[in-house]
Structure formats: structure tokens, C-alpha cells
Amino acid sequence: MQALSELDLYHLPIEDPAFAANPWPHFDAARAKHPWLASCNLGAVIHDYGAMRDLFARDDMRPPYAGVVELLGMQGTPWGRFTSEQMISLPEDQHKKLRDTFAAKFTPRFANQLRPMMVATITKLLDEWAPKGKIDFEMFASHFPISVMFGLVGAPVDAVPLLRDDLEAIGLAHSYELDRFPRIQEGMVRLEKFVDEIIAERRAKPRADGVEDLLELLIRTADEGEINHRQLADLIMFFFIAGYDTSKNVLTFIMYTLLDHPDIYRRCAEDIDYCRKVVEEGLRWFNPSTVARFADDDVTYRDVLLPKETMLFFPLSISGHDPKAFPDGDRFDPERPEKRHIAFALGKHMCLGQYIARAQIQEALHQVARRMREPRLAGEIHWRPFMGAWGLRGLPIEFTPA
Numbered sequence: 496m497q498a499l500s501e502l503d504l505y506h507l508p509i510e511d512p513a514f515a516a517n518p519w520p521h522f523d524a525a526r527a528k529h530p531w532l533a534s535c536n537l538g539a540v541i542h543d544y545g546a547m548r549d550l551f552a553r554d555d556m557r558p559p560y561a562g563v564v565e566l567l568g569m570q571g572t573p574w575g576r577f578t579s580e581q582m583i584s585l586p587e588d589q590h591k592k593l594r595d596t597f598a599a600k601f602t603p604r605f606a607n608q609l610r611p612m613m614v615a616t617i618t619k620l621l622d623e624w625a626p627k628g629k630i631d632f633e634m635f636a637s638h639f640p641i642s643v644m645f646g647l648v649g650a651p652v653d654a655v656p657l658l659r660d661d662l663e664a665i666g667l668a669h670s671y672e673l674d675r676f677p678r679i680q681e682g683m684v685r686l687e688k689f690v691d692e693i694i695a696e697r698r699a700k701p702r703a704d705g706v707e708d709l710l711e712l713l714i715r716t717a718d719e720g721e722i723n724h725r726q727l728a729d730l731i732m733f734f735f736i737a738g739y740d741t742s743k744n745v746l747t748f749i750m751y752t753l754l755d756h757p758d759i760y761r762r763c764a765e766d767i768d769y770c771r772k773v774v775e776e777g778l779r780w781f782n783p784s785t786v787a788r789f790a791d792d793d794v795t796y797r798d799v800l801l802p803k804e805t806m807l808f809f810p811l812s813i814s815g816h817d818p819k820a821f822p823d824g825d826r827f828d829p830e831r832p833e834k835r836h837i838a839f840a841l842g843k844h845m846c847l848g849q850y851i852a853r854a855q856i857q858e859a860l861h862q863v864a865r866r867m868r869e870p871r872l873a874g875e876i877h878w879r880p881f882m883g884a885w886g887l888r889g890l891p892i893e894f895t896p897a
């Protein structure tokens with residue numbers, strides 16, 4: 496058995512902007528030096544797909560976000576309060592109660608019922624954006640998940656632009672760059688107020704048409720499960736935050752990828768079922784998340800001792816390119832037989848919104864491909880920080896409006 500500190504590991508310069516633009520050679524070098532571990536400034540990095548799966552299945556590690564709040568000195572701030580009390584940070588029994596109350600409702604069936612509303616939302620956005628012929632696709636894509644979320648909770652759309660800017664700022668919190676926090680705190684205050692208000696309004700005035708939208712479902716389920724107002728409101732805030740730049744970045748990256756695959760893009764316009772395959776392959780090819788865990792106790796795995804209190808990072812974002820799990824993984828192939836990407840993580844915190852996320856990206860891709868024909872790159876792209884929600888910063892494209 497070897498202790499983590501005795502290993503000679505490749506050091507990943509994750510905080511370097513050049514790393515975010517091209518992390519692939521670094522992970523190749525990390526694999527050459529150790530089969531599943533590397534280091535970074537904040538702790539250890541698990542880069543092997545199989546090790547990520549194994550370690551996610553264990554119970555002796557927990558999400559570290561409450562500790563991160565302390566490390567950053569953010570206790571008592573709006574972001575600090577939310578981050579320490581959000582679903583994913585709750586002590587195990589409280590998390591289990593919340594998860595057990597809601598998880599059964601977030602089925603593929605429920606997500607499918609929401610598809611007509613998703614299509615209506617993307618169609619409205621495309622009516623505004625598609626005639627332009629030249630756009631920043633990332634900016635366009637950023638309006639989609641938030642507009643869908645507004646639709647799902649029946650909120651007035653005039654607040655979309657302001658909240659979009661807030662979510663954009665909040666999404667960068669987990670890059671842990673302190674100068675971003677004043678803007679993040681401002682956004683958190685507005686988001687909390689907005690969510691408190693939509694819950695209060697809905698309680699005072701339930702939907703007249705008898706339709707059970709997401710807000711109706713969440714309020715009813717919370718009341719049946721004795722979930723208090725703060726927990727319900729935090730969960731809805733979490734949905735806004737967790738669903739925003741993840742979905743936006745995935746849709747943007749799929750578009751970026753398909754600029755080099757015009758045949759696949761054309762098929763997406765014809766066939767929504769084919770879009771499902773493209774989205775799954777897109778999630779393998781690229782996804783935004785690096786998630787973190789904190790070892791509650793000494794963890795022994797594959798003959799390595801990870802001591803208690805080690806911070807572990809799981810770059811799910813690159814897991815689909817592990818050559819041991821995905822032979823020929825650097826080829827984008829929606830028909831590939833291995834589908835077991837882990838973009839939504841695994842285990843007890845596996846993404847609760849995964850079916851909603853899949854449905855909205857599939858519907859968006861289908862409608863976009865119908866309305867924005869022959870897209871091509873029309874300028875420079877830049878990259879978001881690798882930690883947190885990795886993705887493109889800007890995707891200028893030209894296309895033929897249809």
C-alpha cells in the first residue's frame with residue numbers, strides 16, 4: 496500500500512486559462528504517469544473512468560461545499576448560506592429525506608410531458624434569433640434553459656434577462672475566483688427573492704387550468720413530505736442554478752462539435768430520435784462538470800491510501816475520453832455502442848434533473864437544426880474556467896436562416 500503523498504503524480508495546472516482551452520495533453524500525460532490519479536493545487540484528481548465509477552459508489556466521501564464556503568470565508572453571505580444548505584450539502588439523513596421525497600417524481604415520463612412546452616419555448620426564441628443569420632450561439636443558448644425553467648414554474652418572462660445575467664455570474668462561483676463574488680452575492684439575493692415570490696404567488700393563486708407544472712408538483716410534493724419553505728425554495732433555486740450553465744454549455748458544445756459534422760447536423764433537423772443519440776454522444780464527448788468530494792475517513796482504493804480530509808476532484812468532463820473505457824473515444828459517433836457516460840455523475844447525488852436536461856437539449860437541437868441551416872464558425876472562441884461548469888465563452892456562427 497502506498498500513501499497519496501508518496502506517489503509521483505502529474506500536476507494538472509487546472510487554474511491556468513490555457514488548461515481550460517486544451518486540457519487533453521495534460522490528461523494524457525497524467526495517465527502516462529499514474530493509471531488513475533493526478534494532483535492539482537486544491538487536492539487529488541481522479542482521471543480514470545473506472546475509478547470515478549468505483550469511488551462514486553462509496554459512502555465514505557461527501558460533497559465538500561459547506562467546507563468550501565468556510566475556506567473562502569463566505570459564511571453568512573447569501574451565496575455562503577445557500578451553498579452550505581443546498582440539497583447537495585445537507586447532512587446525509589436530511590439529504591435522503593429531500594431526495595426520497597422528490598426523486599420519484601423526476602421520471603423520464605414527467606420530462607416527456609414537458610416537451611411541448613420546451614418546443615414552444617425554443618420556437619419562440621428561434622423566431623427572434625434565427626432570422627439574424629449571424630449570432631453568438633452561446634448567448635442564444637443561454638436564454639433557453641432559463642426560459643424553459645420559467646415556463647416550468649409559470650413565472651413571468653420579463654424577469655428572464657436579469658436572472659440570466661445573475662445565473663451567468665453565479666455559475667462561475669465554483670471556479671473559486673474571489674473577485675467574482677460581489678456580483679455573485681448580488682445575484683443570489685435577487686434569485687432568492689424571486690423564488691420566494693413565485694412560491695408565495697402560487698400558493699395564493701393555484702393554476703386555474705388544473706395543469707400540474709413543475710412548481711405545482713414541487714409545492715404539492717413538499718407539503719405531502721413535510722418539507723419546509725426554506726428547503727423547498729432552496730431546491731427551486733438549486734434547479735435554476737444546476738440547470739442553467741450545464742444545459743447551456745452542453746448545447747453550445749454540441750453545436751460547436753457539429754460544425755465539423757454537417758451530415759450529423761442535417762440529420763438532427765429531420766429526426767428527433769436521432770437527436771437523442773447525438774445528445775448522449777455529446778454528453779460523453781464533452782460535459783461541463785468537475786465535481787468534488789471530501790474524504791470523511793481514510794479511503795483505501797487500488798492499494799493507495801487517500802488520507803482523511805483529502806479533497807478529491809472528479810473531472811466528469813473528460814471521463815468520456817478515457818481510452819480504457821471508450822476505445823476510439825476521440826471520434827464523435829452517435830452510433831457508438833458504449834453509452835455509459837457519467838455526465839450526470841453516479842450514486843446518491845446523481846443528477847435529479849437529468850431527464851429534464853436531456854429532453855430540453857434534444858428538443859432544442861432538433862429545432863435549432865431545422866431553423867439554422869449550414870452553420871459555420873464566424874469568429875474566435877474562448878473558454879470558461881475548467882473547474883465548476885466548463886464550456887465555451889462565446890460561439891460566433893453564421894448560418895442560413897430557414
Ligand code: HEM
Binds near residue numbers: 582784840
Ligand atoms: C446537461 C445538464 C446537466 C448536467 C451535465 C448536470 C450534472 C449534474 C451532476 C454532475 C450532478 C452531481 C453533482 C455532485 O455529485 O457533486 C448533478 C446534481 C444535481 N442536478 Fe444536475 N445537471 C444538469 C442539469 C440539471 C437540471 C436541468 C436540473 C434541474 C431541473 C438539475 C438538478 C440537479 C440536482 C437537484 C442535483 C443534486 C442531486 C442530489 O444532491 O441528490 N440538473 N447534476
